Amino acid sequence: MGRAEKQQAVAELAAKIDAAKSIVLTDFTGMDVLTISELRKQCREAEVEYRVVKNSITRLAALQTRFGFLAEKLEGPTALAMSTTDELAPARVISVFRRQHELPAIKLGLVEGKVVRSDELERLAFLPSREVLLGQVAGLLRAPMSRLSYVLRFKLRQLAVAMEELKKKKAEERFSFRR
CATH class of the missing domain: 1.20.5 (Single alpha-helices involved in coiled-coils or other helix-helix interfaces)
Incomplete structure (x- = not known):
């Protein structure tokens, strides 16, 4: 990926992070391609975008948004589940999927700009x-x-x-x- 492509990817991701009503950071360690594809399908049905992005790109994108503090939370394999329509849709989809597959692990969530721990996110998901x-x-x-x-x-x-x-x-x- 060239420098221009990276800058475009960072700008695009920063715009999506800024527009999102909620974001859930997950650790997809242990998930095979088929399982991730199934999760992405369920996310699409709920109007949630599930993206696996390099931490370096996510870190740079986060620093360009009001969620700059996310940059320090990015360690290990990280995927983002984002929604611009429903505040709880990403948490709901990920939590339901976790009940069936026990993966992905939830690192943390952002709901309406507020940081939410994984246990709180699980409770909010079913409201x-x-x-x-x-x-x-x-x-x-x-x-x-x-x-x-x-x-x-x-x-x-x-x-x-x-x-x-x-x-x-x-x-x-x-x-x-x-x-």
């Missing part, structure tokens, strides 16, 4: 998506108001029925009083 969580919170916030509305309508209906009964009783009393 529902952000939209689902927001829907659940909205439902929880709406539930007490819905219950209050139901109770108030029920009590108003009871009051209306009681007043109607009182009206009938008064009418009967007047009618029986006039006789």
